[in-house]
Amino acid sequence: MKDIIRVKSLLSTDVETLLNQQIKKEALSSSIYLSMASWCGRNGYDFSADYFFKQAEEERVHQLKFYKYVLDMGGMAISPEVTNIKLEYNSFREVFEEALDQEISVTQSIKNIAARCHKEQDYVTLEFLNWFFKEQREEEYKARRALELFDVIGEEGTGRWQIDKNVGQIVYTEG
Amino acid sequence: MTNTAIASPIHFEEVFSTKKGSIYQSDSENCWYIDFAGKLARFDYRNLLKLKKAVYNIDIENILLTSDKSADVEIIFICACDHCYVLSLIQIIALKELLQGTFVMLDLNHIIQDRLFRLVV
Numbered sequence: 001m002k003d004i005i006r007v008k009s010l011l012s013t014d015v016e017t018l019l020n021q022q023i024k025k026e027a028l029s030s031s032i033y034l035s036m037a038s039w040c041g042r043n044g045y046d047f048s049a050d051y052f053f054k055q056a057e058e059e060r061v062h063q064l065k066f067y068k069y070v071l072d073m074g075g076m077a078i079s080p081e082v083t084n085i086k087l088e089y090n091s092f093r094e095v096f097e098e099a100l101d102q103e104i105s106v107t108q109s110i111k112n113i114a115a116r117c118h119k120e121q122d123y124v125t126l127e128f129l130n131w132f133f134k135e136q137r138e139e140e141y142k143a144r145r146a147l148e149l150f151d152v153i154g155e156e157g158t159g160r161w162q163i164d165k166n167v168g169q170i171v172y173t174e175g
Numbered sequence: 176m177t178n179t180a181i182a183s184p185i186h187f188e189e190v191f192s193t194k195k196g197s198i199y200q201s202d203s204e205n206c207w208y209i210d211f212a213g214k215l216a217r218f219d220y221r222n223l224l225k226l227k228k229a230v231y232n233i234d235i236e237n238i239l240l241t242s243d244k245s246a247d248v249e250i251i252f253i254c255a256c257d258h259c260y261v262l263s264l265i266q267i268i269a270l271k272e273l274l275q276g277t278f279v280m281l282d283l284n285h286i287i288q289d290r291l292f293r294l295v296v
Contacts, residue, residue: 001188002202003288005281008220076224 009074012120016075018113019066019125024080025109026063029102030056031085036095038087045092045160047168051146055099058139062132069128092160093150100143107136138172145170190284191276195269198277211273212266216258225253227278230271238264 011019037052070077089095110132117126149163187199187208196211206219209226218226229251238247249267251260262270 001190001200001284002205003281003285004200004205004220006285006288007205013224076221 010122010124011070011073011075012122015113015116015120015122015125016070018116019070019075020078020080022109022113023063023066023070023077024082025106026059026066027080027082028085029106030059030063031082032102033059033099035085035087036089036099039089039095040092040164043092045164047164047166048092048095051167051170052099062135065131069125073124092163093147093155096143096147096150100140100147103136103139103143107133107140110136141172142170145172191273191280193269193273193276195266196273198273207277209273211270212260212262214258218256218258222253222256225256226251227274229253230267230274233267233271235264235268235271 009016033052033056037049037056040046040052041049067077067079086098089098110129114126114129114133117123117129146167149166153159153162153166155163185201186203187201190198190200190207192198196209199208199210200206201208204217206217207223209216209218233249238249247264249262249264251262253259260266260270
């Protein structure tokens with residue numbers, strides 16, 4: 001008897017479901033960053049707004065990367081519905097706290113997919129995920145560094161203005 | 176004697192069956208035939224997965240526990256598929272059992288194919 005399911009798709013149902021959840025997560029991230037950009041722009045933090053615009057675009061690229069992988073491997077990529085995006089933040093600092101939380105949750109979720117791939121010996125998907133792990137290293141660093149600026153520079157006086165100016169200049173260089 | 180062209184019969188292999196129905200695989204057509212609820216329906220790869228999803232997503236427990244007067248009938252309609260099932264709750268449970276067994280057998284077949292043919296030097 002032919003193994004039709006394997007012939008049609010490289011991905012197991014579980015991995016495909018997880019990848020589709022990740023597609024949704026990346027789309028959600030992208031929308032959240034866009035919302036953060038709007039908040040920053042509204043409140044006079046123009047450099048931070050630019051920073052979040054860039055982040056939103058990056059998350060969108062990640063989403064498409066997952067999307068295309070699922071399709072190329074014979075799976076069904078699902079275009080996600082994104083709702084309930086927060087519009088208001090209590091403070092400038094809170095925006096960056098949530099940005100870091102968002103990145104951490106993305107890293108954890110990709111780790112979860114990798115764990116499943118290990119279990120199923122899906123080394124193909126695992127190799128595909130490696131690119132994202134490297135990317136998350138940078139993303140988490142940048143988000144953590146941005147938050148650090150609040151402590152290093154301080155929010156008093158012209159502190160927030162200084163923080164805003166420095167956010168766009170954060171670069172991650174591999175040691 | 177004239178030669179009459181006879182269409183070669185489709186070979187079915189039983190994947191799984193219960194008292195309520197059976198699922199067969201046709202290697203030549205790359206599809207499955209589901210013998211259930213009084214009809215034999217053909218499902219290709221995409222549609223079989225869609226059927227699985229549709230049936231698995233029915234909250235059987237919830238239907239059992241609701242006390243409203245709605246009919247205990249579910250319509251399983253699959254997009255871009257010629258077939259549609261109108262099933263009672265008992266039939267849904269039977270179809271779910273049939274599909275679960277089928278997917279276990281298809282998984283097993285995958286493992287056997289790997290071990291016997293794909294991993295042999």
